[in-house]
Amino acid sequence: MTADSPLDLEDELERAEALDTDALADAIESIGFECTRCGACCTRDGDDEHTATVFPDxxxxxxxxxxxxWRDVARPMPYGLRETEGGDLAGETFEWALQTDSCGDCVYYEEDDTGTGTGACVAHEDRPLICRTYPFSVALGGTSQPMGEAVDSVALPAQREVGESDDEEMIVRAHECEGLGRDISREDATDLARALKERAVRELEEAIAVRDNYEPAVFGDENENDPIVVHDSEGAKRIDGTPLEE
Structure with a gap:
């Protein structure tokens, strides 16, 4: 959530808002996808706990x-936090992540009883946008490139204005998932495209609000009970989601 200048994120937001959902659906169809319920996107990856960004709403x-x-649903995004001598995390971070269980898996993922290693989200109808759109992301050619390596990608039709450079090409990226390459209906591709556009817009709106509202947290004896501060689009919060100033 950084920008080279105050205008960068606003420019990128305009590009996100102008995304053509039909073009996004075309790209998704050309790559192909069907969820196999393998659970790989919901569970721990080696030494790394499951990490999925979730917006305050x-x-x-x-x-x-x-x-x-709140603290059962979300935890402070660990990136940027430091480990104290006691092994706890402390400092400032700028996003929330879905909470994890003792195994490091998403707290809302449950394996079924078939013995096949497949499972499902028990909060599927209310899952965040990042879960609705995985394994896809959009690279807008600006400041906020999607995280993670892509295993496939499709360039969107040019929507550049006169004078914009070729390095601002917008790309649909597909990240590692065993469901890639499978047939997807146009209806499902369109639904996924709409969610992908919404996510791109929401991520940038969140980044802009965090940037505009940010004030460095002051740590000391008076804040010894609040070792972690999360800055989101609504302001600075404690780990239980309550505003820091309360």
Missing amino acids: EVRELEAATGDE
Whole structure:
């Protein structure tokens, strides 16, 4: 969520808002995808806990749907936090991640009882946009490139204005998933394309709000009970989702 200048993110947001969902659906169709319920995108990856970005309003939607409290739904994104002498995390971070269980898997993922290693999301209807759109992301040619290596990609038709350079090409990227390459219906591709565009817009809106609202947290004796501060689009929060100033 960084930008080289105050205008970069706004320019990129305009590009996200102008994305053509039909072109996105074409790209998704050409790559192909069908979820196999393998659970790879919901579970721990080696030494790394499952990490999926969740927006503040999505946390509240999951709270309402599941009856869970904020800290049961989301945790501070670990990137940027430091480890204390006692082994705890402390510092500032700029996103929320879905909560994980003791195994490092998403707390909402459950394996079924078939013995095949497949499973499902128990909050599927209320899952965040990043879950709805995996394994796809959009590279807009600006500042906020999607994380992770791509195993396939399709360039979108040029939507550049006169004077824009070729390095600003927009690309649909596909990340590692065993469901890639499978047939997908136009209806499902269109639904996925709409969610992908919404996610691209929401990520940039969040980044802009975080940038505009950010004030460095002050750590000291008076904040010893708040060793982690999460800055999201609504301001600085404690790990339980309550505003820091309360």
